[in-house]
Amino acid sequence: MKRRLLIIIVIIFTFNLATPTQQQKSNNSDIQIQKAWARPAAKYTNSAFYFVLENNSSKTDTLLGAETKISEEAEIHESYKKDDDRMGMRPAGKIAIKPKSKFEFKPGGFHVMLLGVEKDLHIGDKIEVVLRLKYAGKIKAQAEVRDIPMTK
Numbered sequence: 001m002k003r004r005l006l007i008i009i010v011i012i013f014t015f016n017l018a019t020p021t022q023q024q025k026s027n028n029s030d031i032q033i034q035k036a037w038a039r040p041a042a043k044y045t046n047s048a049f050y051f052v053l054e055n056n057s058s059k060t061d062t063l064l065g066a067e068t069k070i071s072e073e074a075e076i077h078e079s080y081k082k083d084d085d086r087m088g089m090r091p092a093g094k095i096a097i098k099p100k101s102k103f104e105f106k107p108g109g110f111h112v113m114l115l116g117v118e119k120d121l122h123i124g125d126k127i128e129v130v131l132r133l134k135y136a137g138k139i140k141a142q143a144e145v146r147d148i149p150m151t152k
């Protein structure tokens with residue numbers, strides 16, 4: 001009786017784990033994250049995460065959102081010029097990345113806002129942000145805290 005229960009549990013676990021793992025494997029090379037960096041920030045304030053997203057696949061993929069342990073929230077934002085000519089930012093929703101193209105998240109443009117960082121982010125620190133894409137699934141990005149973008 002106990003043995004049967006154990007087998008059932010094992011089957012449930014295997015089934016649940018199989019889907020995301022397979023999804024990640026098959027798509028790892030299709031979407032690449034390059035030049036990832038984040039702004040320095042004091043604890044409880046906001047930082048921004050920048051990167052280049054490259055879609056090597058033959059279909060459009062869509063960035064749905066981001067998550068990280070480093071801050072309370074991670075939101076996709078875009079910078080825009082307000083009516084009074086000053087810059088503001090707002091949630092950007094989902095972003096479509098066309099096949100065989102690169103999409104750059106950079107200061108003054110699109111970025112992932114890290115709202116309420118859990119600790120001070122100093123230059124040289126390494127953080128991890130997970131991007132959620134429609135087809136490629138979840139992709140981890142390692143970012144270094146810097147005050148200027150990478151030139152390479």
Ligand SMILES: [Cu+2]
Nearest residue numbers: 077089111113
């Ligand atoms: Cu923002």
